[in-house]
Amino acid sequence: MQPGAAADEPERTFIETARRAQIAAAAIDTIAELGYAGASFARISERVGISRGLISYHFADKDDLMRQVVHQAAEEAISYIRPRVLAESTGPGMLRAYIESNLAFMRDHRNNVIAMIEIARSAEGRRSYHDDTAVVNAVRALEHALSGFQTAGQFRPDFDPHAMAIAIRAAIEAASPLLASDPEFDIDSYSRQIVAIFDLATRADDTP
Amino acid sequence: MQPGAAADEPERTFIETARRAQIAAAAIDTIAELGYAGASFARISERVGISRGLISYHFADKDDLMRQVVHQAAEEAISYIRPRVLAESTGPGMLRAYIESNLAFMRDHRNNVIAMIEIARSAEGRRSYHDDTAVVNAVRALEHALSGFQTAGQFRPDFDPHAMAIAIRAAIEAASPLLASDPEFDIDSYSRQIVAIFDLATRADDTP
């Protein structure tokens, strides 16, 4: 495999790549505004100012578009979150960084996150992407990290990492609809609260 | 306003009420199985064994049906959960009872819960019901209770009841898709874990 290129990704023109990204971006905004079901080709193309047919020209079918949306949205999120988490060395530090960077990214890229969640939750999304989905992967990775630090004695030994990971992800994702609908919702304050909650919930007995 | 009738509820014959309930029940199962977007009048009526037109006859439009679904699903849930919560006298006791009864109800009435959540999350749902939504109400009621016991000194004083309520609801609701898709998911074990997490997260300093 060549470095920097996926195995079976078709070669694409510069313009094609740009258009795909542009259309996917419009799809993200449309999904964020109208939901997965409301994101028809007509609505998306209208937002970009192109014809409906052009979306079909650039994407094999709707699945293909949605895959690109998830990929695009997730990539940005991961490249924001990962370094901030890895900069920490302790379990509690990483957990705090994980929650904070997730919610900070959500604050600044609300639509990306909403779209990811919306696709992962939609019936078609669950059927088609499932394991691809950033959301599913996020739970897995988080669970794995929790488990590691737990073994290392940095977290209390008697919680189930799987359940804990689900609860943490759920708390993070719960911010997304509030951000959209509740103008008084203060996500930074919310972030501090969630950090505190799960710090208490994971803390080892001897933690001061 | 007529006596004995809510503000704008039209009076309904016995048969009408029964049909509405029957159709709403079928809608609940359909939504649970196929998602909100998959719950067309055709699919719902097919499940009941009636004509498509009859749904339109009994409900003003799809929104009206979905309001009934939410109402019906919530009522059952509330009548299960409320007494179990009120049976407790302490804050931690009520919180535990709240989480446990919510998840127990979900275990035994999965479709009801899935439908509620699915509607609340769908774009149309958010737009149309919003304050009606059981989910939103659930957060409000929970927040209010947390706040009361916090003032009474039964919970640690330095958490934000709003954020805490959101996190608790999120953890509860997160169980729903897992219940549907992950056959290895053990909701009773999950329930104990969530109880422990939020017990630690809300515990007052002097709690033994």
Place this chain on the structure above:
Amino acid sequence: MQPGAAADEPERTFIETARRAQIAAAAIDTIAELGYAGASFARISERVGISRGLISYHFADKDDLMRQVVHQAAEEAISYIRPRVLAESTGPGMLRAYIESNLAFMRDHRNNVIAMIEIARSAEGRRSYHDDTAVVNAVRALEHALSGFQTAGQFRPDFDPHAMAIAIRAAIEAASPLLASDPEFDIDSYSRQIVAIFDLATRADDTP
């Protein structure tokens, strides 16, 4: 199985049956005029004076409509041709009656025949119906009859009934496009010629 009713045919209203027949009839005429590929729901519905959606309401999908078309067209043809063939007792007599009644039916119901042939020949038709197709069945039945009379000594023994049946059917079906496009084409004269050709081609040596 109840007499006079097929095993799994859904029960249909009087109106539904009538509409299905009417739409299928319009489909037949449309196919005859514009070919299989030209027979879109839009064109067919326009001919009937109904909305496009109504066709989808009465037929599960395009295949369903085409099955009805073939069925409807074939039934009429068979009920015309069969008694005329069975009225004959000798091989040559039946062969003559077969050719004559086929072409006479074609003369009076040109569109029915064109539609059957068009569907049988279209790529989708071949894939979907194939053995259902009246055309295929016609060849089989004819071959079987030829074979029987050949064994009985009423036809010359040294021809292959399969090849003969194909040639006869081909000569019959060849009249269809001519009927449509060549105003000078005289189908009755053509009928007599074809009868003569295949009489000579099948005649036993001792035939006077």
Place this chain on the structure above:
Amino acid sequence: MQPGAAADEPERTFIETARRAQIAAAAIDTIAELGYAGASFARISERVGISRGLISYHFADKDDLMRQVVHQAAEEAISYIRPRVLAESTGPGMLRAYIESNLAFMRDHRNNVIAMIEIARSAEGRRSYHDDTAVVNAVRALEHALSGFQTAGQFRPDFDPHAMAIAIRAAIEAASPLLASDPEFDIDSYSRQIVAIFDLATRADDTP
């Protein structure tokens, strides 16, 4: 009119001529495999390995391409069949050579023949080419030859050359779909049968 050029044939560069032939050849194979309706520019260009636009560049429109297909396919067929027919001097000999060479060519160049027939039978084909069509011309030429030998007393005098020509062409063309779909179909055996049939059908009384 320019010297050395047919009435309305535009002059073409060597490359242009080659490309047109290459594209037409791909169209022939595509039609044979997927039918006339399935032979879209996308599928054809994919087979050649060129862009869709290039077909539109070399051909005025789809009709233009199909005319080239018919022309190209017919030319090969004619150059195969004609000398074999002309090598015979008697009527029956030529008729036998005609049928045999037609079916032999079909056996060895199935796609060419399928494409010709498919186009001639398609609704667009009938409308657009008609007199151009090799099939139509084939009937005419055959009819003329039959008529000539009939006048010369080599065939029985009482058949209509037009009807006979149609029946012969129909029997020949009927082999094409069988060749494609019926793996047990033996075209050489079929050829002998058809020769025998039409020999008997055309034979003059005193033929031994």
Place this chain on the structure above:
DNA sequence: TATGAATGAGGGTTCATTCAT
């Protein structure tokens, strides 16, 4: 009270064709 016939809008997708490069 309930049905089934009917509509019209909107869904994704395929197509031949045009045009700037």
Place this chain on the structure above:
DNA sequence: TATGAATGAACCCTCATTCAT
């Protein structure tokens, strides 16, 4: 000479909804 971007019309199909019966 050839490409690939782009269009707009047409395709079948599903939907919520209306209405006469």
